[in-house]
Amino acid sequence: MQVKFKYCNDTNREISIHPGTFIHGCIAEDKSPIKPQEVRLFILPQDTYPWLKMWDYGDKGLQILISPCTD
Template sequence: MKFVYFNDTGRTITIHPASFIHGCTSKNKEPIAHLEERVFYLPEGTYPFVKMWDYGEERGLQILISPTRDDC
């Protein structure tokens, strides 16, 4: 599955390393700049679980994208 994230936060967002450990891939693992669009690819049959943390001005924003299966 292709998942597109658009950063409209006004801040740069780092990507949590677990996003890639959990099975996401992306052509670019660098932080996502303001007004930048980033494409993530998830394994077939999954959908994205998205969580974001705000660590304040010192560490900034961080996003986790984790592929999740619907086991119903």
């Protein structure tokens, strides 16, 4: 069974998604930046949980990396 992870952008800024998110095995229907107050669904591989890292590049914006992890 796949793991569903909903990310809510509670900032007032767009958040781009690091390409490594998809290389590491996450799936999202929409790979465009996440708009303020938008909820984005990510599907992770079976038996994993999301590890999330966000960077703030100032004027260049925010970026997140979601990586599936196991214990």
